[in-house]
Amino acid sequence: MKLTQQDKTRLLGIDARTIRKWRKDRPYLYEIIEKGFAFEEFVKTAQEKIDDLKKLEDSLKIDSINKK
Template sequence: MTQRDMAGILNITPMTLRNWKKDKTKLYEIVIKGFAFDEFIEKSEKNLEELKKIQKEFELNK
């Protein structure tokens, strides 16, 4: 995800996000970690769905 994407989601300008990175490092860090966490959750949900499909196929082949 780009800074432009993140800024859009936060309803701020990319310049504001860059300013946070420079002037409000803790705030920027929290925002970035929040987006990373969201991506982790999304990937985990996809992996869970894939595992459920594999489990279902395995049970059908018993």
């Protein structure tokens, strides 16, 4: 799930005006923050995929045991 600007400001504990100001006056800081949120989303998605693969692996193990 992609975070909205409002979600990000709430998580950072800052006002929406602050993040807009950073975007304008401190683009490097704003970029670092955005990359941090993107990385967090990437890790979350990767973990979900790993969990799905583990479930698939477990179901395949059960299927192969039942066939013996």
